[in-house]
Amino acid sequence: MVAAKPFRQAGGIEGSGDGLWGDTGDMDTTGLSVKEVRAMLASLREPDPDLLTRLAHDPRVTVRRLAYSALRRGGDLASNEDVFRRSGIRFLAGADEAGRGALAGPLTAAAVMFEPGVVVEGVDDSKALAPEVREALYREIVASAFSISVVFIGPGMIDSWGLQRVNLKALGDAAAGVDSRCECVICDHFSLSGCAVPTFGIPRADATFQSVAAASIVAKVERDRVMISLHRLVPCYGFESNKGYGTEEHRRALEAHGPSRFHRLSFGGVSDGEEDERLWGP
Numbered sequence: 649m650v651a652a653k654p655f656r657q658a659g660g661i662e663g664s665g666d667g668l669w670g671d672t673g674d675m676d677t678t679g680l681s682v683k684e685v686r687a688m689l690a691s692l693r694e695p696d697p698d699l700l701t702r703l704a705h706d707p708r709v710t711v712r713r714l715a716y717s718a719l720r721r722g723g724d725l726a727s728n729e730d731v732f733r734r735s736g737i738r739f740l741a742g743a744d745e746a747g748r749g750a751l752a753g754p755l756t757a758a759a760v761m762f763e764p765g766v767v768v769e770g771v772d773d774s775k776a777l778a779p780e781v782r783e784a785l786y787r788e789i790v791a792s793a794f795s796i797s798v799v800f801i802g803p804g805m806i807d808s809w810g811l812q813r814v815n816l817k818a819l820g821d822a823a824a825g826v827d828s829r830c831e832c833v834i835c836d837h838f839s840l841s842g843c844a845v846p847t848f849g850i851p852r853a854d855a856t857f858q859s860v861a862a863a864s865i866v867a868k869v870e871r872d873r874v875m876i877s878l879h880r881l882v883p884c885y886g887f888e889s890n891k892g893y894g895t896e897e898h899r900r901a902l903e904a905h906g907p908s909r910f911h912r913l914s915f916g917g918v919s920d921g922e923e924d925e926r927l928w929g930p
Contacts, residue, residue, distance in 0.1 A: 697734070744863040751902075754803070760866060774869075786865055798822065878892075892910075906919075
């Protein structure tokens, strides 16, 4: 399902910390020592998602670990999401993408929203799961989810806009495409500044929160199915097995046959450089 409402700018997110440190919403935590960060987290009466999101991006490994520990206090991927169910929030969505590093095929993003209390056993980062396990979990997610949104963005737009802009657009469109009752979005790694609801970009979110892990599985399975379909059209590239990624087999096929209309011509190793001038020139 493609996003049904516009991706628009939201207001700032207030921090919820009300311990010794007061409002942490605008605090610059990079200047704090590890000891000060640990004391600040211990002083909070309830978890502050905005603060923990910023700490999860801290350049210091120890600070990131403190943030992950606070985010994972639930003990399992479904319970971890309770950190974000504050101030009456009931529905939250997780968003993730698949195909970012591929040489061919679309970038695919998905957003998944569960009702509170729904648990799908075994969900995890899709990259950590065997294909047959992903397929089985995909079916269970589709049966159990309250709302699912999937967005595909093709190679032409990736070449024209650049991968990062397309990545953010895909995540934003997927998040905007879930049920309108969504009150909060958690993204794997990337923060979104243009959503109508608060969003939190957290590294390794696909291994921390059930809805993000489910989104990673849905995006991966949906994209793999597209690549298998493209294999039937241009079988010489081996999309059925490599899913468009730069395997040795795929690169040999590119050398022998050149790129197809499904390849990302702006990616290194895909074209001989002549297409770059056509894509980026006047």
